[in-house]
Amino acid sequence: MSFWIQYPDLIFEEESHRYFWNGVQVQGVTGIFDRIGIRKNDQEPFYPIGCPDFCKSETASDFGSAFHRIPEIHYNGGMVRYPDEMKPWAESFFEFADKNPLTPLEDARGNKLIEYPMYSVTYRYAGTPDLIALDSRGVINLLDWKTSTTYSKTYALQTAAYEQLVREVLGYKREKIVRKTILFAPDGYKIFSGEKTDWNNYLSLYNTLKFAA
Helix, strand or coil: CECCCCCCCEEEECCCCEEEECCEEEEEHHHHHHCCEECCCCCCCCEECCCCCCCCCHHHHHHHHHHHHHHHHHHCCCCCCCCHHHHHHHHHHHHHHHHCCCEECECCCCCECECCCEEECCCCEEECCCEEEECCCCCEEEEEEECCCCCCCHHHHHHHHHHHHHHHHHCCCCCCEEEEEEEEECCEEEEEECCCCHHHHHHHHHHHHHHHC
């Protein structure tokens, strides 16, 4: 379906995680990580740089999608329910939410910036940040939830690409934006921040993909 009344040109198919701009399928942020590979030497096969993080099994992908509903419902002010097997991850999230108060920002029509698909006309890619919110100091936080057990460098590239979308689409040109990737596990959570070089690294990979295509 088309996402938001003021953004009719973008269609996001959530199940297949495909984006369409004016009816034409466009690249999603995480899509480049399973389409660009590296290898140890010229005798070895190429392995996508995002695996196993973005090339998950169907079971892992379903679990991650189900977990994302917990913060989505929570920050929308709803009653969160989850299966018993997800309880340890849910408790990790609620611990994070209690210790890190966040107030979701809204677009011009009052839609909260939670799981909010966006498209960059400048760079021609789309993406869906998990949450854009103000922290207790009034600083804009861009957050991405993960249920991975280990941190991947591609996570910071992902949030850098999201930051570009936020600045271009929502008009946050000069405001400070703190990017955070939160890894949730049964024994707690860990917070990882991005680096200044992340955007250039993402853009380099993205341009490589466009050149190869």
